[in-house]
Amino acid sequence: MTPFEPVLTKGLGELDLADIDVYESRGGFGALRKALRDLTPDAVVSEVSASNLRGRGGAGFPTGKKWSFLPKDGRPRYLVCNCDEAEPGTFKDRMLLEKTPLQIIEGLLISAYAIQAKEIIMYIRGEFLEGYRVFKNALDAVRSRGYVGQKIAGSDFSIDILLHRGAGAYICGEETALLNSVEGKRGEPRLKPPFPANAGLYGMPTVVNNVETVALVPYIMTRGAKWFASIGPEKSPGPKIVSVSGHVQRPGNYEIPLGISMRELIDEYAGGLRPGRRVKAIQPGGGSSAAIFEEDLDTGYDYESLAAKRTMLGSGAVVVMDDTACLVRSSMTLVRFFEKESCGQCTPCREGGQWVHRLVARLEAGEGTDADLRVLNTINTTITGTNLCPLGDSIMPFLSSVLTRFPDEFAAHVKLARCPLSAGSSESAA
């Protein structure tokens, strides 16, 4: 395996990292004290910019750049932490929330200092009851040690963290929908521009960052931007937690250096496939990403290499399908997801999702026609690129990619009037 020392997951499973004494005994809050004592806010932003850290929430936008976009006009600023994790296949933020809330809190405090925020809002997915409780306890402990509240750790910096629980809606992970949700509105994405940096929460300059992104910030403070930038490819460096699931022997979260091959990730980290099985399709970056295939296993797991394969790293969720998987059923499952989660503002997303789901469900049930296949081959262009937010553009990528690579599997569902992989079992409960 490529040599690498994990940081975010170090000690996990051995120590209770949610315990503040354990956390402090391992150097916890040292990065916060260092930043407050030795660095100006601008110096923190510069260090994070120099590290080339890219946001871990899905879009991969450079974090330092995002922070430096905030207008310097004296208006109050907000830092919002996105812990709404609901992208199919992704389960890293929930793990960080439940097991390592203190490094999230330390990262939030340093990030808030860097952008001189007035308040931090922690948005936690409504389903994460356990994580919410763990985080709340951790926050109380941090407050009692003087790291959050007035004059933090003896400095002049004061800030508090407000917890906000979601109430069920994948789309609230999209940053502007999330802001609407915090404001007590329907979680519908806003038209951009204006971007949150200029008009975010309550119309004020706002930064939205993912949980994993902020959790990395303390390590950039203590180990330096050079250390971070030296891990993996130049344009997408650093440690990354990858959620691996599906047909592998050891599904789980793995902290890797970006840039290792898909093969190493699947075989060395996730234990490979079951004996005698072959890779059929892999979704490399969450439910929104196009599939890659057996011939792509030497692709590096990083932003650029996956973009070159016309897919994306996204949220860092790898779902592996072996040769027992039906790709029509897999596609239907994902299309149904987007249909259900559409907020309904845009016609192509709202209506398109419904029609594509019905069509693929028909194929899956062995009731599809040749005309359905023809429609499927042309529909991509009428849905993708015509929506307000990326959700609508996420309906087709996986389906189109597997349809292009395995057209015969789709055609066989029409010809045999059933799934060619199983002797007739089908999804009766669509």
Place this chain on the structure above:
Amino acid sequence: MTPAREAKGKTLIAAHHDGQSALIPFLQYCQEEDGYVTPTALDDAATLTGLTRGEVESIASFYSLLFQRPIGKHVIQVCRTLACMLGGADELRAHARARLGVTDGGTTSDGVFTYEEVECLAACDKAPCLQHNLRYHYNVTPAEFDRLLEQWKNERPEAAMPAE
């Protein structure tokens, strides 16, 4: 509005930026107390926040964990997204429906169990998974589902949708 509810509402508004920002936490609190978001709770929320009743209803209807209909003391939510499907979620769903005698979104005739099929719960490595009153159960086989069901039948849960 009951005095206790009004006091809770005012505390929530004080802790948030404005009345509307406290709306969802207030509805979550009412749901925990009443078992679901009742018509009275919607009226109370409108009174407290200054929104119209229609606005409150529209906002509440957006969120899948706010129920505007009576639900059971036990809410079982089975994941059906890709990783769980690959791990046997379709079989689990068929089994759960048959055992409970309901379809997606249904409540058993005795009103005790509400059953829903939901999207990725961020536990894809332990497929198939479900939540029971927002608590996780992993790698749930049909046999394990039956065992859990017996256990839940004999349990008095704290709340189907806890607010805190």
